[in-house]
Amino acid sequence: MSYETIFDQSFERVKKIFKNKQSFFDAFYGNFINASPEVAKLFGNTGMAHQAKMMEKSFYGLFVFYATQNANDYLEKIAFQHSFHNLDIKPELFDLWLENLIKTVEDFDPQCSDEVTLSWRVVLSPGITYMKHKYSR
């Protein structure tokens, strides 16, 4: 089975699961914010429900970058918004983002395995590299 298929199947599983009334995306944001005071400060008073919804939508942009090696308009806009011109999200925070995402997959996917977590890294890393690359551009 390809990494893309393993990722797709895991993604479908985690989206359906709620733990302590939290969706996968809610829990991911909770984990990410708790991981670093810098991240907590950057999010300030952002409504988590809104943020979790936007996150779900932006996943598609990361996936498209992996599949086509091109940023769609949405990912390009998000990258510019996170760059030093706007939100000023330092590139290393994207690694923390990915590590917390993987941690959340481990918590939510009942069929999680090394292959599953590797598939998330394989599929999302190109888009994250793009976001980091755009930081200073």
Ligand code: HEM
């Ligand atoms: C590939 C990784 C990431 C993706 C796909 C992503 C996606 C998004 C999206 C879709 C939004 C909402 C934009 C809008 O309101 O139109 C957003 C906002 C934001 N993101 Fe990210 N993000 C990523 C990584 C990060 C990281 C590493 C940080 C570091 C703390 C971060 C901090 C923020 C902040 C502070 C906002 C603004 C929240 C607000 O509106 O108050 N993001 N992000």
